[in-house]
Amino acid sequence: MKNIMFIAPPAAGKGTQAELVVEKYHIPHISTGDILREISKEDSEIGEYVRETLASGQLVKDEITYQLVEDRLGKEDCKNGYIIDGFPRNLEQAYKYDEILERLGYEVGNVIYINIEKKVLEKRITGRRLCENCGAIYNINDPKNTPKEESVCDECGGKLYQRSDDNLESFQTRYQTYEEKTAPIIEHYRKQNVLKEVNGDDTVENIFKQIEDIIK
Ligand code: AMP
16 A cells, blocks of 8 residues: 555644544554654653743754654564654654655655645634543534534543643744745645645545545
8 A cells, every 4th residue: 555644733623633544544643743743752851842842833954854763664664554643743754754755665656635724723713622532533613523422432432632732822822834844845745746636624424535545
């Protein structure tokens, strides 16, 4: 199976879509955001740096991400395809990713761009909740995606929490960072003829259908 990369503004639902792809196609999901959130729990200098950077909505230093991406993609389970989400986040990282792919003998695969307007995202951002146990994602502002019981995961009964960067202030910074730093990589992949666009202003199911049409 071809590798998959997701490019999307913050809160566009790429985590949810990645989960659906994993469930159906059984390929690993490499999310730099998830890896960094794990590192942010560490009681160390780097843990503290990552914790503060994540909460501020800025990007962590490029060098930190390169090593963790290359190490993770080099693992056996990535050899038959993987989803990368959250990396690359800027043009430097995109160039570096091209080098990493070459070293590992991989191809970039399908680059899926979830296109969605900022005002739709602002409505979503404050409602997002995650299960601390299984990672399931809900949105209390979306009637189709609210948990049956407040703060309790439908899947496993785990407790739901709100990500520390899911507030409007941090969202504005993340969105601005996305526009300035990440949006230029869309052109990088358009030029390579690997960019596939999906409409993100739709239900989770319909977005997934569009994604399936691409990866099938
Ligand atoms: P995400 O879960 O992809 O929205 O990422 C959450 C946060 O992790 C971002 O706001 C950044 O602070 C950090 N992050 C994730 N991926 C990267 C990356 N490739 N480069 C730098 N920072 C990143």
